[in-house]
Amino acid sequence: MEITDKLVDDLANLSRLEFEPEQKKAIQSDLQDIIGFMEKLNELDTEGVQPLTHISTRTNVLREDVLKGSISHEDALKNAPQTDGTFFEVPKVINK
Numbered sequence: 001m002e003i004t005d006k007l008v009d010d011l012a013n014l015s016r017l018e019f020e021p022e023q024k025k026a027i028q029s030d031l032q033d034i035i036g037f038m039e040k041l042n043e044l045d046t047e048g049v050q051p052l053t054h055i056s057t058r059t060n061v062l063r064e065d066v067l068k069g070s071i072s073h074e075d076a077l078k079n080a081p082q083t084d085g086t087f088f089e090v091p092k093v094i095n096k
Contacts, residue, residue, distance in 0.1 A: 001041070003031045 008028050012019055019027060082089035 001037050003028050003035065007031075 005028065007025065008019075008024050012024075052081070077083045077085075077088070080088050
């Protein structure tokens with residue numbers, strides 16, 4: 001597959017990125033190397049090879065829950081930039 005300037009421009013547009021001309025050339029070269037590597041992998045005979053869904057054969061590796069101490073409510077609020085005495089106060093980020 002040939003990576004063209006138009007393809008790089010289309011990808012940049014889709015990802016809402018802007019590149020300088022020298023950056024485009026570097027990206028085009030990198031993408032061409034990646035596609036070349038993938039095409040090389042397609043040459044491998046994978047007949048009879050089961051797909052790998054996880055890197056490890058271990059499943060559900062969990063740890064036991066351990067009850068530990070924690071800081072008090074007052075200590076948690078000590079370093080807060082803004083508080084009402086009970087809760088952290090943060091700027092409103094959602095407008096309705």
